Amino acid sequence: MSRIAIIGAGLSGLACARALRDEGREVTLFDKGRAAGGRLATxxxxxxxxxxxxxxxxxxxxxxxxxxxxxxxxxxxxxxxxxxxxxxxxxxSSLPRTLATGLDLRAGRHVVALEGGPGAWMLRHLDAALVRPGQPLPAAEPHSDGPFDSVAITLPPAQAASLIARPAPGLRQRLESVAIAPxxxxxxxxxxxxxxxxxxxxxxxxxxxxxxxxxxxxxxxxxxxxxxxxxxxxxxxxxxxxxxxxxxxxxxxxxxxxxxxxxxxxxxRYSLVRAPLGEPCLWLPAARIGLAGDWCLAGRAEAAFDSGRALAAALLA
Ligand SMILES: Cc1cc2nc3c(=O)[nH]c(=O)nc-3n(C[C@H](O)[C@H](O)[C@H](O)COP(=O)(O)OP(=O)(O)OC[C@H]3O[C@@H](n4cnc5c(N)ncnc54)[C@H](O)[C@@H]3O)c2cc1C
Structure with a gap:
């Protein structure tokens, strides 16, 4: 059975994960936070x-x-x-905690790179405690997880940009068109x-x-x-x-x-979306990589939920 990695366990990542799990897919979530939730936080x-x-x-x-x-x-x-x-x-935070129940969540993992290719993506990630915001990444050797058939990236676009720079360089301009206020x-x-x-x-x-x-x-x-x-x-x-x-x-x-x-x-650094992408999600079928998040649709939590589910539907199709 195909394995799917979801980077980011905010509401969009959780919504995506639940929709895929409900269709019998094997899903693993990675998040740099100590728990799921992202901007739904206490x-x-x-x-x-x-x-x-x-x-x-x-x-x-x-x-x-x-x-x-x-x-x-x-x-x-x-x-x-x-x-x-x-x-x-x-x-x-009780909302994302409830949503994450029963999901395979690797918390405290800061994903730094996607390697490999479609059908066999490898995630490289560091202990999030070693990563200082705004500082260069530490010299520690990242851990590897995979292979994954497909990868869903549910981070704000500026954070997603470095992960897709090699596997999907054509998306850069689309991501740069999105504006999120701090x-x-x-x-x-x-x-x-x-x-x-x-x-x-x-x-x-x-x-x-x-x-x-x-x-x-x-x-x-x-x-x-x-x-x-x-x-x-x-x-x-x-x-x-x-x-x-x-x-x-x-x-x-x-x-x-x-x-x-x-x-x-x-x-x-990223709070409410000022200029969204204007599409429910991005899905690259050849690369088997997708992106989702509130920034695709609007600056509200429900948009994150809708976007995560749209990406799950694209992946399943
Ligand atoms: C101050 C503030 C007020 C808000 N007020 C409201 C409101 O009143 N009503 C409303 O509906 N919405 C509000 N929002 C917006 C709402 O919180 C978001 O729309 C929604 O939570 C976004 O979910 P998401 O999954 O798209 O992104 P996020 O919640 O940002 O999830 C992204 C996840 O990715 C993780 N991550 C990032 N980089 C990496 C990496 N390299 N490796 C691993 N994990 C990574 C993060 O830890 C995070 O958990 C507010 C947001 C903020 C910040």
């Missing part, structure tokens, strides 16, 4: 014996299609805020509730979105946990600024808050 911490958590990536999910709505129900997502908004319980996200915890609205999406200024994460269902309410996201233009202008300078500047743009128990800034 960060946990502790301060003064209080357990803290924030959904620091996707804030809430909406379903336009019946299949994604069914998936949200299957994963126990609960309504939050305005009608039609859903979140994972007790955190956004996002600085500040995770803040307070003992007392700041005098802020439950959610806020200002029209102007550095802040793009503010949310009281601890108001989501199933969260520990021992502390006030808030997510403050910078808008795309501010995030881009300050992308390389030191992380410790971000939170004070975003807090200064809000009404005064009590002293924080904890403040952390997280840099997402």
């Amino acid at each position: 960060r946990r911490a502790e301060a003064g014996r209080r357990r803290l958590q924030w959904d620091h990536g996707a804030q809430y999910l909406t379903a336009r299609g019946a299949d994604f709505a069914a998936l949200l129900a299957e994963c126990g997502a609960a309504p939050w805020g305005e009608p039609g908004r859903f979140v994972g319980v007790p955190g956004m 996002c600085w996200a500040v995770l803040a915890a307070f003992a007392e509730r700041p005098d802020w609205p439950e959610t806020l999406r200002p029209e102007a200024g550095p802040i793009g979105w503010l949310a009281r994460d601890s108001s989501k269902p199933g969260r520990d309410t021992a502390a006030e946990c808030w997510v403050i996201q910078a808008g795309p233009d501010w995030s881009l202008a300050h992308l390389e600024d030191p992380a410790e300078t971000i939170a004070p500047r975003l807090l200064a743009a809000l009404p005064p808050a009590p002293p924080p128990l904890l403040l952390k800034a997280h840099r997402w």
